[in-house]
Amino acid sequence: MSGYQEQLHGRAEMLDETGELAAAVTAILAGASGAGVDPRAITSLRAALAALDPAGGAPGYQAGSRTDRHPGSGYDSDSEFLEAVSDAEDQIGDWVHDMNQIHEQVTAALTEAHADRERGQRDLETARQDLAAAYAMPTKKDCDGCHGRKAAAITAAEAAIAGAEERIRDAARRVGICEDTAEILDPLTRRLHAALHALRQVPHDLGEVYELIYQFIRRGGKMPHLGRWIEGAPA
Numbered sequence: 001m002s003g004y005q006e007q008l009h010g011r012a013e014m015l016d017e018t019g020e021l022a023a024a025v026t027a028i029l030a031g032a033s034g035a036g037v038d039p040r041a042i043t044s045l046r047a048a049l050a051a052l053d054p055a056g057g058a059p060g061y062q063a064g065s066r067t068d069r070h071p072g073s074g075y076d077s078d079s080e081f082l083e084a085v086s087d088a089e090d091q092i093g094d095w096v097h098d099m100n101q102i103h104e105q106v107t108a109a110l111t112e113a114h115a116d117r118e119r120g121q122r123d124l125e126t127a128r129q130d131l132a133a134a135y136a137m138p139t140k141k142d143c144d145g146c147h148g149r150k151a152a153a154i155t156a157a158e159a160a161i162a163g164a165e166e167r168i169r170d171a172a173r174r175v176g177i178c179e180d181t182a183e184i185l186d187p188l189t190r191r192l193h194a195a196l197h198a199l200r201q202v203p204h205d206l207g208e209v210y211e212l213i214y215q216f217i218r219r220g221g222k223m224p225h226l227g228r229w230i231e232g233a234p235a
Helices: 003-016 019-035 039-052 078-135 146-209 211-218
Strands: none
Touching: 003 078, 003 146, 019 039, 019 078, 019 146, 039 078, 039 146, 078 146, 146 211
């Protein structure tokens, strides 16, 4: 009976392994580093990585100088950079969708398990009362089948007790598995939403750090061809 709950637990454990998501954000940081993105513009990226990989920590970030970039070492434009951030956001969003689905299934399974345990406890109480009544059944010295009826009633009540106890144990196992699964999903929910919030902050950070340059470009200005990334195409 607990196989379904075990499957949900296994799926939750798989989702809790967010290394794939962390690797995607790490790759964006590497591309930003190669492009020479100002460290202040990737603060939220580092926060997203910390949320996805709390144990690993964010790697060091070095944007380098104007002379150390080589073609292909980083993003060629801010739009390419933001597109990668958007792709990572979509990937995490898919993860959140799957997690929410499992969370709903776990909640439903937990509710059902609690209800089954309560029914089992009521059945157990009824069976115990039936057993007491069976033992209290009178018998006559000149048996007219009363001994057999009493023995049958005792046997039936004992079987009902055993069945109810087994249902209670099974329901308790399912409750335990669901609660263990929730202990995985609840912190995972917080980590994924923190990562999403951080990624959605990246465009704002970028615009704030490069505000003057964007204003210059919007007024028709052109950055030097030999500049780095947002300042122009790589050499």
